Amino acid sequence: MGLFDKLAAWLGLKKEVNVLCLGLDNSGKTTIINRLKPSNAQVQDIVPTIGFSIEKFKTSSLSFTVFDMSGQGRYRNLWEHYYKEGQAIIFVIDSADKLRMVVAKEELDTLLNHPDIKHRRIPILFFANKMDVRDALSSVKVSQLLCLENIKDKPWHICATDALKGEGLQEGVDWLQDQIKTMRT
Amino acid sequence: MSSVDSSTDGGRWLDAHYDPVAGLYTFSSCVDLADLSGDGESRLVVGDLGSGSSGMKLKVYRGTALMSESTLLDLPAGLVAFFMDLHEPRIPAVAVASGPCIYVYKNLRPYFKFTLPSLEVNTLEQDVWQQVREGQIDPLTLKEMLEGIRKKADVPLSVRSLRFLSLEPDDMDEFVQLHKQQPIRRQTVITCIGTLKKSTADEDGVSCLVIGTESSDVFILDPEAFIILSKMRLPAAPTMMDVTGQFDVEFRITVACRNGNIYILRRESDKPKYCIELSSHPVGLVRVGKNVTVGCTDESLQGFTQKGKRLWKTVLAAPITTMAAMDLPTRGFQAVLVGLANCEVQLYRDKNLLSTIKTPDVVTSICFGRYGREDGTLIMTTKGGGLMVKILKRTATFDDRDSAPGPPLAQSVRLNVPKKTKLYVDQTLRERENGLAMHRAFQMDLSRLRLAAAKAYVKALESSLTPMSSSLTEPLKMNAVVQGLGPSFKLTLNVQNTAACRPVMNLAISFLYDESLYRMRNSYLRIPLLVPGLIYPFETFVECTSDKGISDIIKVFILHEGKSCPLLTAHINMPVSEGLMLN
Numbered sequence: 080m081g082l083f084d085k086l087a088a089w090l091g092l093k094k095e096v097n098v099l100c101l102g103l104d105n106s107g108k109t110t111i112i113n114r115l116k117p118s119n120a121q122v123q124d125i126v127p128t129i130g131f132s133i134e135k136f137k138t139s140s141l142s143f144t145v146f147d148m149s150g151q152g153r154y155r156n157l158w159e160h161y162y163k164e165g166q167a168i169i170f171v172i173d174s175a176d177k178l179r180m181v182v183a184k185e186e187l188d189t190l191l192n193h194p195d196i197k198h199r200r201i202p203i204l205f206f207a208n209k210m211d212v213r214d215a216l217s218s219v220k221v222s223q224l225l226c227l228e229n230i231k232d233k234p235w236h237i238c239a240t241d242a243l244k245g246e247g248l249q250e251g252v253d254w255l256q257d258q259i260k261t262m263r264t
Numbered sequence: 265m266s267s268v269d270s271s272t273d274g275g276r277w278l279d280a281h282y283d284p285v286a287g288l289y290t291f292s293s294c295v296d297l298a299d300l301s302g303d304g305e306s307r308l309v310v311g312d313l314g315s316g317s318s319g320m321k322l323k324v325y326r327g328t329a330l331m332s333e334s335t336l337l338d339l340p341a342g343l344v345a346f347f348m349d350l351h352e353p354r355i356p357a358v359a360v361a362s363g364p365c366i367y368v369y370k371n372l373r374p375y376f377k378f379t380l381p382s383l384e385v386n387t388l389e390q391d392v393w394q395q396v397r398e399g400q401i402d403p404l405t406l407k408e409m410l411e412g413i414r415k416k417a418d419v420p421l422s423v424r425s426l427r428f429l430s431l432e433p434d435d436m437d438e439f440v441q442l443h444k445q446q447p448i449r450r451q452t453v454i455t456c457i458g459t460l461k462k463s464t465a466d467e468d469g470v471s472c473l474v475i476g477t478e479s480s481d482v483f484i485l486d487p488e489a490f491i492i493l494s495k496m497r498l499p500a501a502p503t504m505m506d507v508t509g510q511f512d513v514e515f516r517i518t519v520a521c522r523n524g525n526i527y528i529l530r531r532e533s534d535k536p537k538y539c540i541e542l543s544s545h546p547v548g549l550v551r552v553g554k555n556v557t558v559g560c561t562d563e564s565l566q567g568f569t570q571k572g573k574r575l576w577k578t579v580l581a582a583p584i585t586t587m588a589a590m591d592l593p594t595r596g597f598q599a600v601l602v603g604l605a606n607c608e609v610q611l612y613r614d615k616n617l618l619s620t621i622k623t624p625d626v627v628t629s630i631c632f633g634r635y636g637r638e639d640g641t642l643i644m645t646t647k648g649g650g651l652m653v654k655i656l657k658r659t660a661t662f663d664d665r666d667s668a669p670g671p672p673l674a675q676s677v678r679l680n681v682p683k684k685t686k687l688y689v690d691q692t693l694r695e696r697e698n699g700l701a702m703h704r705a706f707q708m709d710l711s712r713l714r715l716a717a718a719k720a721y722v723k724a725l726e727s728s729l730t731p732m733s734s735s736l737t738e739p740l741k742m743n744a745v746v747q748g749l750g751p752s753f754k755l756t757l758n759v760q761n762t763a764a765c766r767p768v769m770n771l772a773i774s775f776l777y778d779e780s781l782y783r784m785r786n787s788y789l790r791i792p793l794l795v796p797g798l799i800y801p802f803e804t805f806v807e808c809t810s811d812k813g814i815s816d817i818i819k820v821f822i823l824h825e826g827k828s829c830p831l832l833t834a835h836i837n838m839p840v841s842e843g844l845m846l847n
Contacts, residue, residue: 105304105637152639152658153594178327178636181278182655189659214329 093142096259097164101190102171103183104150107208110242111171112136112147115252130154131161138256145169155186162195167255168203172221174239175212180224187225191233202258203230204251205237211244234258276619276660277642281328284624286651288323289313292586293456293504295631295643298345300324300372302353306634307331308643311340311360315649322360324372325651327636332372338362342457346471348487354468361454361475366485378490383450383479386419390448393425397444403436422450452479458507460484460515472511476502476519482529484511496534498527504549506556516570518556520546526558528572538572548587550600557600557612559584565602567614578615582606585647588630592640597662601642603627609644611662618662625650738771739763740794742832744820750841751808757820757834758801761794768794771831773802776819782838783807791822808841815840 100108109125109132116136128149136143146161148154168190172183190196205227207218218239222228227235236254240247294311301307308325312333320336322343341363345356348368358369368376392409395401401409410425421429424443431439455478459471472493473485480501484494493511500523509515509531517529519536524545527536540558548559555575556568563583567575586603590611599613609621609630625646635641640656695702739762747754761768771791775784784806794800806818815838821830 103637155658176327176636177329178280178653179638179655181280182638182658185278185657 093137093140094259095142095144096166098143098145098167098169098255099158099161099165100145100147100169100171101158101186102150102206103173103176103179103186104152106150106171106173106176106183107206107242108150108169108171109147111169111206111208111240111248112145114242114245114248115143115145127151131157138252141256141259158190159193159195162190162193165201167201167259168196169206169251169255170203171206171208172225173209174207174215174218174221175209177216180216180221184225191230200233200262202255202262203233203235204255205235206240206242206248206251207237208240208242210239210247211241276657276662277621277654278657280641280655281653282624282650283328283652284646284648284650286645287312287649288645288651289315289649290629290645292588292629292631294340294343295629295645296343296345296358297631297633297635297641297643298356298358300345300355300358302355305636308631308635309343309345309358310645311336311343311362313339320362322358322369322372328653334369334372334374336360336362336367338365341454344457344459344473346459346473346487347468348470350470359457359473361457364451364453366454366457366473366475376490378485380452380454380475380477380483381492383452384419385422385448385450386413386417388413388417389421389425393444393448396440403440404433406440407436420450422448424448452477452481454478456502456505456519458505458517460507460517461510462487463510463512465510474505474507474517476505480521482517482519494534496529498529498536499523500525504546506549506551508551518549518551518570520549520558526556526568526572528570538570540568540572540574542566547584548602550587550589552589552598552600552613557587559587559602565600565612565615576615578612578617580604580610582608585626585628586630588632590632590642592656594639599662601630601632603630603644613662621654623652627652738768738824738831740768740822740832742820742822742834744834744836746836746839750839751811753806753808753838753841755804755806755818755836756801757804758799759791759794759822760799761796763796765796767796770825772823772825774821774823775804776821777806778816781808781810781814781816782818783809806838808838810841813840 100112102108104127109128112134113121113125116134128147131146131148134145134147146165148158148161170187207221209215218237222237227237236251238247238251240251242248288310290310290312294313296309297306298309299306300309305326310323310325312319312321312323314320320339321333322336323333324331339362340360342361343358345358347354348357355371357375360367360369364380366378367374368378389410392406396406407429410421410429414421428436428439454475456476458474460474462470462472470487472487475483475485477483478501480498482496482498482502483492486493498519498521500521502519502521504520506518507515515531518526519529520526524542526540526542526546528538530537542558542560544560544562546558547561550557554570556570558566558568560566561583563580564577565580566577569575580602582604584602585605588601590599590601599611599618602610602612604610605626607623607626609623609627610617611619623644623646625648627644628647629645631643633641635643635653638655642654642656644652646652741760741762743758745756747756757773771794773789773791775787777784784804786804789802789804818836818838820834820836822832823830
């Protein structure tokens with residue numbers, strides 16, 4: 080960390096980072112973002128997102144601006160318009176929806192092959208959500224089904240999470256924060 | 265798009281799930297998709313016919329897993345999910361038609377059983393059985409009397425009497441003892457079932473059940489009280505139906521019948537309004553918009569308007585196993601999925617083939633709609649009991665290309681033909697005016713040419729200028745090879761006697777050449793006896809004496825001793841000597 084960064088941290092000014100939150104509908108994107116916000120700003124009822132919404136939260140050293148995109152099929156073509164701005168991607172997967180794992184893989188492949196993403200070393204954090212559901216797949220199985228081992232040119236990390244209880248989220252956000260910091264220096 | 269894309273599925277479908285041993289044996293009429301728990305996730309409801317006469321089950325799938333199954337009493341003829349009331353949350357009921365009954369399930373529990381009204385019984389038959397009950401006639405007399413009734417009566421016999429008539433005489437007594445106390449009833453069975461919105465066209469509006477029966481009737485049932493709202497009569501037993509509209513406003517029921525015709529019923533009348541007479545029996549009936557697509561046993565797919573006018577017909581590669589509609593309202597896309605016996609599922613929009621899906625087994629049922637949370641899901645079950653789920657890609661497109669055979673595209677491209685010149689016009693006029701004279705002149709020249717060619721040929725034959733001798737006594741063949749770069753050449757003559765068995769004797773070879781140009785060691789060779797079939801090479805050496813780089817022809821004659829006319833003549837074009845004179 081440079082001297083200016085130290086000074087900025089001391090003054091309480093945090094670096095702004097734009098993060099895209101993507102994933103199929105009903106995978107828990109809004110619930111995860113809601114969990115990451117400070118407890119006094121959290122909302123109780125989560126409704127399906129229309130279009131997208133912008134949320135902000137802070138970690139120890141970074142200030143995150145999250146584009147919480149709608150995952151519904153008819154809104155998924157909006158995603159690519161925000162790829163340029165995004166400095167990191169959070170991809171949420173419903174581990175209990177085995178049937179639509181192929182759809183998630185398809186959307187991920189489209190994302191990774193998009194010209195705005197393909198040649199950038201942009202960190203991708205995967206949340207294998209809904210671990211509380213009885214017959215949910217493990218995070219290892221999810222990464223197998225999505226063929227994550229084929230992502231060679233970008234740092235990625237997968238976390239098993241339960242957004243309803245907030246389990247596993249912090250680990251993922253810590254990883255993302257480290258990645259963004261190492262990319263800047 | 266290339267033709268490759270239309271012959272395969274072109275990567276438009278994602279393979280979500282395939283279980284080849286799911287043990288699902290069913291047809292398209294017994295498969296439906298419905299949000300059975302009101303949580304926004306559609307389930308797959310299947311009336312499983314089982315194997316043999318047992319194992320009929322009502323199965324419900326959620327995602328890739330079987331969620332529940334309950335035993336059915338009889339083979340299901342049709343299955344529909346429908347909203348029967350206005351209660352919240354909006355959870356549809358499932359109606360399973362089997363035998364003469366409709367079993368209605370709510371929340372996957374048996375809720376109501378509706379039985380079709382029994383049919384009129386033949387009074388004569390009733391009297392006969394009455395006499396049996398009173399012990400007045402024995403089984404053999406009963407058999408005779410029933411057979412008499414069967415031949416004459418307008419009202420058919422009951423199932424019990426028909427069963428009795430098919431028995432062996434030994435079993436008759438027991439059968440009569442067992443059944444004679446019960447009254448005779450004649451019951452029909454359901455052949456097909458559909459739903460019809462009652463008063464609103466809403467997605468979750470209350471629907472009436474529409475049922476077709478073996479007795480050639482169509483009933484419309486009230487969803488709450490299960491009373492018959494309307495009864496319509498058909499000329500034959502229905503096998504498949506499609507219903508559209510609302511009961512209280514206007515509706516249209518398209519019914520394919522066992523006599524190979526399709527009838528269209530309307531609200532006002534209890535008789536068919538229109539009739540489509542097909543050339544072969546229908547095996548699939550799908551409505552797309554206002555038109556009806558019918559698959560027939562003669563491996564054809566035909567399109568009709570709602571008034572029964574045929575729009576098109578297309579021939580398929582294999583017999584049809586099943587058909588279903590593919591309707592994607594969010595994209596405004598409607599098409600027909602056709603399962604074929606050659607393990608393919610083809611997608612047709614009108615008569616145009618859009619895409620072909622290859623399947624590992626013959627598909628027996630197809631259902632397209634919202635499954636789970638995915639709108640474009642294609643569910644297929646196979647002959648071997650497999651379950652296959654495919655999801656349409658978000659980015660998939662189907663181009664509407666007319667696949668009918670016709671002139672290729674290149675043919676309609678205009679060529680850059682130059683304008684007609686004055687010369688061209690003059691020539692054309694001249695040709696038109698003097699056509700006869702020009703033709704005659706051409707024919708005369710052609711005849712002269714032929715005559716000249718024939719003369720030359722005869723001359724060649726007469727002077728034995730050819731390398732083949734066709735004389736009967738000495739049939740010979742010869743070819744000559746020149747080897748070397750010069751000034752020395754080796755000349756090899758291959759002579760063959762082509763006669764069947766007669767040898768040739770007393771032959772000689774003589775050369776004729778320009779002596780100022782060539783020198784030959786011996787210009788006269790004697791040929792020994794020629795055995796038929798063998799090739800005899802004769803070699804001689806020629807030296808070119810000139811260094812001016814010119815060449816000439818050497819003539820070779822094969823002669824018979826005592827005759828001056830040669831048998832064969834060959835002209836050898838000598839190559840130009842490329843070497844230097846050594847001496």
